[in-house]
Amino acid sequence: MPPERLRSIVPMFGGATSYVGTLEAIIEYVDEQHPTTDELVGWHRGSFARVSSQDSIMRRVEYLEDVGFLATSDDRWVLGPEGERYAADPTTETLLELMCRRNVGLRSLLYALSVGPMTIEEIGCQQLETHPELGWNPENPDMALQRVNWLRSLGLVEKDGEQYVLSDEGRQFTDTAVEAWADSEVEITSTTANPMTAGTYETAVEARAIDPEFRATALARFDRTCPISGVDHPGLLDVAHVLSWSDYPEYRADLSNVLPLSKTHHAAFDRELFTIDQDYRLRVNPDFDTESDLLQRTIVDQAGEQLPLPDGSVDTDYVVKHNAALEWV
DNA sequence: CTACATCGGTTGCCCAGCAC
DNA sequence: GTGCTGGGCAACCGATGTAG
Numbered sequence: 001m002p003p004e005r006l007r008s009i010v011p012m013f014g015g016a017t018s019y020v021g022t023l024e025a026i027i028e029y030v031d032e033q034h035p036t037t038d039e040l041v042g043w044h045r046g047s048f049a050r051v052s053s054q055d056s057i058m059r060r061v062e063y064l065e066d067v068g069f070l071a072t073s074d075d076r077w078v079l080g081p082e083g084e085r086y087a088a089d090p091t092t093e094t095l096l097e098l099m100c101r102r103n104v105g106l107r108s109l110l111y112a113l114s115v116g117p118m119t120i121e122e123i124g125c126q127q128l129e130t131h132p133e134l135g136w137n138p139e140n141p142d143m144a145l146q147r148v149n150w151l152r153s154l155g156l157v158e159k160d161g162e163q164y165v166l167s168d169e170g171r172q173f174t175d176t177a178v179e180a181w182a183d184s185e186v187e188i189t190s191t192t193a194n195p196m197t198a199g200t201y202e203t204a205v206e207a208r209a210i211d212p213e214f215r216a217t218a219l220a221r222f223d224r225t226c227p228i229s230g231v232d233h234p235g236l237l238d239v240a241h242v243l244s245w246s247d248y249p250e251y252r253a254d255l256s257n258v259l260p261l262s263k264t265h266h267a268a269f270d271r272e273l274f275t276i277d278q279d280y281r282l283r284v285n286p287d288f289d290t291e292s293d294l295l296q297r298t299i300v301d302q303a304g305e306q307l308p309l310p311d312g313s314v315d316t317d318y319v320v321k322h323n324a325a326l327e328w329v
Numbered sequence: 330c331t332a333c334a335t336c337g338g339t340t341g342c343c344c345a346g347c348a349c
Numbered sequence: 350g351t352g353c354t355g356g357g358c359a360a361c362c363g364a365t366g367t368a369g
Contacts, residue, residue, distance in 0.1 A: 008340060015354075050347075053356050059340090136341060143341070145353090 005104045007134055010063035011146040012153075013048045019153035020095065027069060027083050034076045037061075067102045096154055096173065100181070105131050107177055107213040109147060110156060110166065114174045115255045117163035120144050130213075130220040178253040181211035210252075215239050218258045227307045228274075228282065229298045231262035238266040242318045256315040265298070274299050275323055278316040280309045285328055 012019035029035070029043055037058075044057045051057065061077075064070045068082030079087060082098045100106050108130045109123060118126065124144035128134055136143045148164050151157040156170035166174070218239045225232040240261040243251045251257040261269055268274060273288045284303040290296055323329040 010340095011354085013355080048355095050355065056356055062339095140342060142343090 006063075006066055006102055007104050007131075008063075008143075009103050009106075009147050009150060010060055011149060012060060013044065013051055016145075016149040017152050019150055021153070023064070023069065023095075024090065026064065027079065027087055030070060030077050030083070031079050031087055034073075034078055036076055040077050067098070092154055092156075092169065096156070099150065099154075100177075105134065105147060105213075106151065107181060107211060108217040109151065110170055110174050110177070111214050111217045111253065111255055113157060113164060113166040114171060114253065117160065117165045119162050120148065120164070123148055123164065126217075126220070130216050174253045175250075176253075178211050178214050179209075181213065182209035210239060214253065214255075218255055219260050221255065221313055222260050222309070224260065226260055226262040226265055227309055228265045228302070229262045229294075231265075236262055238263055240266045240269055242314060242322050244270070251318065254315075254318075256313065257318050259309070259314055264294070268295070268299065272326055275326060275329060276307060276309075276314070276319055277323065277329070278319050280307045280314070281305065282307060283323075283329055285326075287328070 012022040014022040025047065030040070033039065033043075035043065040061060041054055041057050044051050044060075061070065064083075065072070065080065068080040069086065070077055070083055071080035072078070082102070085098065086094055096106075105127050109127060112118065112123075112126045112130075120141045121138075121144075124136075124138050124141055127144060127147065128136065128138055134143070148157055151170070152159065152164075154169075156167055156173060157164050158167050159165075219234060219237060223232075224234055224237065226237060231237060237260045239258050241248075241252070242257050242259070245252055248257075272285060274282060274284045277283050282299070282302045282305050284300055288300065290300065
């Protein structure tokens with residue numbers, strides 16, 4: 001079982017875009033000197049003019065220990081397993097991989113930013129909606145800031161006035177992360193499996209595995225409810241792609257190409273028994289015939305009804321493209 | 330055994346002060 | 350002026366202790 005992922009992400013000294021540089025300097029110093037705690041604190045005081053408080057320094061150091069960059073051995077600080085890994089391969093990819101693996105919310109923030117620029121307030125709301133366990137005050141931007149500042153220091157996010165935007169590197173990451181991180185939480189959910197509450201596994205119609213943080217981000221955008229059926233149990237919801245996973249790999253990680261559907265309605269959508277149009281109205285395949293009360297009520301009877309989808313949540317260009325392949329639309 | 334108190338560590342929050 | 354940063358406080362939480 002992997003160690004539990006960290007909810008709090010601690011900022012580094014040196015400023016919003018320098019976290020990585022500071023981290024590298026600490027790793028280099030610890031690797032060379034194997035300092036005692038006093039020496040490590042002294043090094044911080046000498047390296048950063050405004051830094052003095054031992055508490056403040058140790059908060060950073062202990063966070064780095066929790067992540068695995070640092071460890072203690074005989075009263076001295078040495079590199080932890082992740083520190084060794086990063087020292088051996090000091091690339092953005094390595095650092096991002098292990099930060100994402102050890103911290104909740106970094107990937108979901110990147111997915112959310114891939115849809116478009118966000119203000120710090122929007123980032124705070126996105127993190128809270130996607131990861132309710134974070135539980136911080138949505139009015140206060142501090143927690144959101146230190147997350148986005150890590151991503152800025154990693155070169156994945158840039159600040160543009162009030163807005164934070166994904167850089168090219170950030171976009172490259174999200175494009176592959178949906179699949180690369182597909183099973184990242186499977187072990188956790190299987191060891192704590194509770195069929196009434198388990199919500200982070202993916203058993204799509206075609207057993208498609210996706211990054212649990214992508215799934216969580218997608219579901220949070222729609223209040224974790226299937227807009228067709230009203231099903232709101234996360235274990236019964238799939239992330240359905242408008243432009244299909246197999247035919248349009250370039251849109252796999254695109255949040256405006258997905259919507260949450262109950263497993264039944266996902267299957268019906270993939271089998272082209274219904275679709276939505278550019279006004280988010282339900283269109284039903286005229287050949288679709290059913291004796292099922294559920295399908296009659298949620299699909300057939302709702303033909304032409306507008307679905308409760310937030311404006312712009314699904315890209316209408318994708319809808320048009322999807323529907324162009326259906327001869328009955 | 331239960332309920333309550335205590336304690337120590339953690340972490341969200343606020344603010345003074347600095348740099349621009 | 351204003352936006353940002355580090356310092357420090359206090360609320361919170363789980364673990365442990367204790368009284369009834």
